[in-house]
Amino acid sequence: MNSIATGDFPYIHGFSEDEQSRLMRQARMFESTLFSHIDYGAATRLLEVGCGVGAQTEILLRRFPELHVTGIDRSPAQLAAAERNLAAKVWCEARYALRQADAADLPFNDRSFDAAYLCWVLEHMPSPARVLSEVRRVLSPGAVIYVTEVLNSSFFLDPYSPNLLRYWMAFNDHQYDSGGDPFIGAKLGNLLLAGGYRDVQTEVKNVHLDNRQPGRRKQMIEFWQEVLLSAAEQLMASGKTDVATVDGMRDELQAVRNDPNAVFFFAFVQARATVY
Numbered sequence: 001m002n003s004i005a006t007g008d009f010p011y012i013h014g015f016s017e018d019e020q021s022r023l024m025r026q027a028r029m030f031e032s033t034l035f036s037h038i039d040y041g042a043a044t045r046l047l048e049v050g051c052g053v054g055a056q057t058e059i060l061l062r063r064f065p066e067l068h069v070t071g072i073d074r075s076p077a078q079l080a081a082a083e084r085n086l087a088a089k090v091w092c093e094a095r096y097a098l099r100q101a102d103a104a105d106l107p108f109n110d111r112s113f114d115a116a117y118l119c120w121v122l123e124h125m126p127s128p129a130r131v132l133s134e135v136r137r138v139l140s141p142g143a144v145i146y147v148t149e150v151l152n153s154s155f156f157l158d159p160y161s162p163n164l165l166r167y168w169m170a171f172n173d174h175q176y177d178s179g180g181d182p183f184i185g186a187k188l189g190n191l192l193l194a195g196g197y198r199d200v201q202t203e204v205k206n207v208h209l210d211n212r213q214p215g216r217r218k219q220m221i222e223f224w225q226e227v228l229l230s231a232a233e234q235l236m237a238s239g240k241t242d243v244a245t246v247d248g249m250r251d252e253l254q255a256v257r258n259d260p261n262a263v264f265f266f267a268f269v270q271a272r273a274t275v276y
């Protein structure tokens with residue numbers, strides 16, 4: 001199933017069931033790092049932009065029992081999965097609403113929410129500044145926003161894997177050409193300031209796995225392989241990579257998986273700001 005079959009818009013990872021299940025695992029794998037400093041203690045009406053399959057909606061509802069979360073996403077397939085995932089959690093009942101919408105044109109009145117959450121979404125959007133300005137419009141004074149985004153240039157694997165790095169650059173090129181920005185994490189401070197937010201703070205977070213956590217390292221390398229391969233068909237179809245590079249990358253990933261001294265490193269940026 002791809003974006004054409006589902007009637008969805010083009011999107012680098014696609015909307016297959018495998019991809020939807022990957023988003024659920026991804027949210028749990030990154031939860032402790034992502035949420036270590038997030039505090040929505042004073043909020044009750046949160047807008048989650050690009051809620052996907054509801055993986056992080058569930059975490060928000062679990063961690064902040066006073067919250068009602070309104071999740072928007074542009075994809076009907078993601079929203080249908082979010083509805084199924086959240087309906088299966090009885091304790092989420094009546095605490096969330098899901099709505100199809102474009103983040104650049106939100107169907108809400110000014111000052112409708114007192115908190116916002118965006119995670120791994122601005123990187124896919126052609127006008128992140130417009131999205132942040134729309135989000136600010138629907139937030140009330142005093143509201144807090146957390147935005148977490150990738151900085152794909154930070155990715156490193158040891159042993160050295162040249163096919164993988166070539167493929168990774170093709171992946172990033174493709175995301176750029178599709179209107180996204182795989183390096184947007186480093187720009188969050190500027191974007192939030194330009195969008196009229198105040199008290200802008202950023203924190204560089206990282207996942208650095210070596211012999212100190214072999215189990216988690218193994219899990220992360222396997223997960224990352226799925227992320228990489230989720231775009232392989234699109235990248236080959238657009239001529240940005242070829243079968244030899246993809247095969248070379250598979251071999252290198254296997255070597256990394258089997259190496260007793262493997263290292264995985266990836267950094268991303270989390271920003272926090274308020275609305276006056």
Ligand SMILES: C[S@@+](CC[C@H](N)C(=O)[O-])C[C@H]1O[C@@H](n2cnc3c(N)ncnc32)[C@H](O)[C@@H]1O
Nearest residue numbers: 050051052055073074075078102103119120124
């Ligand atoms: C990588 S997923 C992240 C989902 C969720 N935040 C998570 O962490 O599990 C990105 C999501 O952004 C959505 N998206 C992309 N462009 C959008 C737009 N312009 N408006 C609303 N949602 C959008 C996609 O449909 C997808 O569900």
